[in-house]
Amino acid sequence: MRIKLKEVIHVGMILIILMITTGTFPALGANVELVSHLGGNNYDVAVAGNYAYLGQGQDLVVLNITDDTKPLEEGRIATPSIVYGITVSGDHAYVANGDSGLTVLNITNASSPRIIGNNTTGGIAYSVEISGEHAFVITSNGLSIMDISDPSSPELISSYGTDEMSGIAISEGYAYVISKGELDGEDYYSLRILNVADPKAPRLTGSYDIGEGGSVAVEGDYAYVSSGSGILIIDITDPEETLFAGSYETGDIVSDIVVSGNHAYLTGYSLSILDITDPEAAALVGSYDIGDAQDVAVAEGHAYVISAVDGSSTGLLIIDITDPAALVATGTYSTTCNAYDIKASDNYAYVADYNNGLVIVNITDPAALRIEGSIDTAGHAYDIDVAGNYAYMANSGLTILNITDPKLPQIESSYYNDSYDVAGVAVKDNYAYMASVFGGLLIVNTTDPAAPVYAGSYATDDAQSVDISGNYAYIANGFSGLFVVDISDPAAPAYVSHYDTSGYANDVAVADDYAYIADGSNGLVVLNITTPASPRLASSYDTVGYANDIVITEDLTYIAASDSGLVVVDISDPTAPTFAGNYTTENAFGVASSEENALVADYNNGLFVLQMHDTTPPASVTKLKESNVGPSWIRWTWINPTDPDFSHAMVYIDDRFVTNTSDTYYNSTKLAEGTTHNIGIRTVDTSGNINPIMVNDTAKTADRTAPASVTGLKEIAVGPEWISWNWANPADADFNHVKVYLNGTFITDTAGKSVSSYNATGLSDGTTYTISILTVDDSGNMNPIRVNDSATTLKLPQLSGLSGTNITTNSITLVWQASGDTTNVEISQNDSVLTTVSGSNSYVATDLNSDTTYYYTLVPFNKDGLKGKAVIISLTTSSSDSSGGGSSTTKSSSSGGGGGAGSTEDFENVALKDVANAYLIMDANVTYEFTREGNPIQSISFYSLKNSGEITSTIEVLNNRSKLVNSDPEGLIYKYMNIWVGKSGFATEANIKDPRIKFKVDASWIEDMGISPAEIKLQRYNGYAWEMLPTTLLSSSADYILFESETPGFSPFAITAGEVSGSSTADDDSRLEATGSEKFLNNPLGTGNADLEKTIPKKNRTWTLILVFLVGGIFAIGYEYLKKQRN
DSSP: OOSOSOHHHHHHHHHHHHHHOOOOOOOTTTTEEEEEEEOOOEEEEEEETTEEEEEETTEEEEEEOSSTTSOEEEEEEEOSSOOOEEEEETTEEEEEOBTTOEEEEEOSSTTSOEEEEEEOOSSOEEEEEEETTEEEEEETTEEEEEEOSSTTSOEEEEEEOSSOEEEEEEETTEEEEEEEEEETTEEEEEEEEEEOSSTTSOEEEEEEEEESOOOEEEETTEEEEEETTEEEEEEOSSTTSOEEEEEEEOSSOOOEEEEETTEEEEESSEEEEEEOSSGGGOEEEEEEEOSOEEEEEEETTEEEEEEEETTEEEEEEEEEOSSTTSOEEEEEEEOOOOEEEEEEETTEEEEEETTTEEEEEEOSSTTSOEEEEEEOOSSOOOEEEEETTEEEEESBSEEEEEOSSTTSOEEEEEEOOTTOOEEEEEEETTEEEEEETTTEEEEEEOSSTTSOEEEEEEOOSOOOEEEEETTEEEEEOBTTOEEEEEOSSTTSOEEEEEEOOSSOBOEEEEETTEEEEEOBTTOEEEEEOSSTTSOEEEEEEOOSSOBOEEEEETTEEEEEOBTTOEEEEEOSSTTSOEEEEEEOOSOEEEEEEETTEEEEEETTTEEEEEEEOOOOOOOOOEEEEEEEEOSSOEEEEEEOOOOTTEEEEEEEETTEEEEEESSSEEEEOSOOTTOEEEEEEEEEETTOOBOSOOEEEEEEOOOOOOOOOOEEEEEEEEOSSOEEEEEEOOOOTTEEEEEEEETTEEEEEOSSTTOOEEEEOSOOTTOEEEEEEEEEETTOOBOOOOEEEEEEOOOOOOEEEEEEESOOSSOEEEEEEEOTTOOEEEEEETTEEEEEEESOSEEEEOSOOTTOEEEEEEEEEOTTOOBOOOEEEEEEOOOTTOOSOOOEEEEEOOOSOSSOTTOSSOGGGEEEEEEEEEEEOTTEEEEEEOOOTTOOEEEEEEEEOSOOEEEEEEEEEESSOOTTOSSOOSSEEEEEEEEEESSTTOSSTTTEEEEEEEEEEEHHHHHHHTOOGGGEEEEEEOSSSEEEOOEEEEEEOSSEEEEEEEOSSOSEEEEEESOOOSSEETTOTTSOOOOSTTSOOOOOTTSOSOOGGGGSOOOOOHHHHHHHHHHHHHHHHHHHHHHHHHO
16 A cells, blocks of 8 residues: 555655655644554653653653663653653653644653643754753754743743754853754754853854764763764863864764763764763774664663664664673663554554564554554565454565464464565455555465465556455556456456556545545545446545545545645545545554544654544523622523533633633622623533634623712792702712602602703692602612702782672672782783772772673782782672672682692692593593693593583692591502592492593602512592502503502592502492492582581481380380289
């Protein structure tokens, strides 16, 4: 599978194609996450105590080296990128972590190292040294210096240079770095010496050209620098004036240098030990031939050397250096590196390791991989398939391995063709189908795995891999594309069809009616093979990286795409494949699937276990709202989504993230009183997908502080029936409105914060009224302090006792009483002004006709010309034959207000009076409507039983309870009022029926009192007690609630609230029936100041006297009868 020409051809072609293949690709890990990693190249090793810390690909491996003959893996952790350099200091390992910069790990527990900190360096981090509280990191872009006083948060404090650097040593406040430059078009290296006494300001103090090199070590006054096939020894006694001290040629390229005591340890193709007792005369004292020694660490009489084969590391070699002249290898630790292909079966992954044969990895826990077993096989391992208890490996031929015990795999048999070029294998039933580069399709009978037998073949020229589906073998045939071969008779495979792709067909996987081809630089090619004899192109997809291997799982295809790593393509519609995800590795050659994971064999970096991200975020929360508030807190609640993978909600307060929670509520505390706050909720699932939609709600903390009072309350104008007040509202930002009371009775709420005046109308003249103002804020807080001001309406001049005297046939004398402020009286006769009288209380009208009725209107005026209420009287002159006086009728006229003539109430108790007229027609409904401000009665309605003409209805809104009443109703009092319809005795069952009263109550009063609208009732005084009338709520608005009550008659009323326990109701059987003209139903205007009590029927004593006489008579008769009997 992949580029499987013969070995020499393969590697060359891979390198060429990778160099010419370029492109862009989504960022590392798009929709795919790393689960775990195992194996890879070894780049560095560090030793501390009983542990060796080995960089293996992306893994930091902790080896227990207590027994140097048998190093054991103690712990392992995958880091974000390649582990190029390691330095251990105290409880921490500092890793030069390739693209990820500096990574810090806590190694207190050797079996469970953990990453605690990271900071990027801006380039690829290759090496790291620690000095005090600073880390010096060599990168592809120069030197980065970091403060590690807090290892969990390394901080970049300075940098030096932009050229690539490859080695570093720190000594006595100086950093010695190998810097790469260019000379005459060739790479050229120099040693640069930096003064880092102040790590925040490194400065160059000296340099020394070394030509070709990459490693440096410092001991005492000397720097030991690799240079070509040897080392240079430089005297750094004065770092600003460096001097050549000596050199030593090893004959090999020197990879690494470590100085310990009087010896320098050099790695190249072997480990060389130099005696540097005299640095100017270094001498070789011992060497150990390894083949390819790359990196070395020295501790406790041992050298720990990273070994390699053909440039690829194979593990760790431990050498006893007690006697430098007689080096002895004591132990090894092998690593999995060049993973070429992979297959998964049950709990194991079977890796074809190019240099090491078969490696079996336990994947029971994908996050904690461990090598279960391994076995070296001949040649190079290219491909592998697994069936039952056997693994079939393509390694130039076919090797069959018994894997019954994964810890101890055994070679069962081998089969080689003449050309030794088997690159791919697939097993079905009892046959192994091999792809031979030059031999085409080879079929071997494996009924007996210990003795495979040739069955048949079909020749092609470039077979790389093969997949079996039904009776067909599908061969990925390199430059020739896809071949389809009929294998219904394995002994005689036959050509069916061929499709030439434009790339290099490395691998093929068949699913349903489609063949999916990893076509090298051409990416993914999808062929429709519904008819195997005529495959046709269905679609293609550019993988950017070179497509080596492919596997299908449900609607996804996983492609090993060289330096693009794993590429995942959605093939739910094979005719339109789409990108689903990727994870970049160095050189992905093979891929397999295991349950939810993809297993990637990376030639340079071992085995990766990867998992597709769920990219669909959960639904949003619903019904987010505040459920309660306090002065310093707000509690919000919501409903979490029902997505099965929902994890938690992210909570933001005022656009700042505060916490994650899986609860359905959040309490925001320590808030300021009366302040508004916003909550935002975003949902997250178990895969970390975040719903981008933020659900918001705004709430305000409870405001318990009432606003300031109004100031400057005063009357600004008065009239006989009105007073106008104004004031200054408080400056509180949350001030809302004021509540207005007149003589202690609530009148109204102002319309808003801009209103600062009130005009009281319908008042009585010459009366003092007190206005009270309470302020209210947006939260409904009411200042309990009432600000008061009193003012008096203008006093009107008044007339009373108007009558006619000395009435003759041609004259009438008018007499009256006038108030003390009356200066003159205007007299009109039949609406024509007769005269104005000053200083007199009488006037004689003359030149009248006999037996004629005249109407006189008298209007008083005071000294300021203020007009009082008119008094009207009608008088009739005497007839010519009459010796007596004429007749008269008197009435008064009012412009409104309370306390006028005709009211039984005391003048001061009437807050306002509202009058309406209507013509009553027999058998018709009639409604009186009232609209005057301050009158809670909206209408009176009833059914008229007679033609009664124009009838007046009067509402008297009272300051306190009516004088006609001798007790208070139960409950809270909203308003007292008298309601009269017509004259006394009119509103009876003989004239009307079904009387009803509609009234309204301010919504703000109900809220202030903390009561429910259902508790509002209309009560009526029936002459003896208060009765509660049936009351119905009709409608509501923001300003008031409208009610309707049925009433048996008209009299004093009270609008109340709260439970009424002791009062009678209009439905009680024991109530006074309001029937009959003698019963109390109405006390109308226009009948003088008749007391309500005078209308109450008196007890009749006549029958009592008769009863006394009858009883007395019976006793007298009885007495006389008894006397006769005795006689």
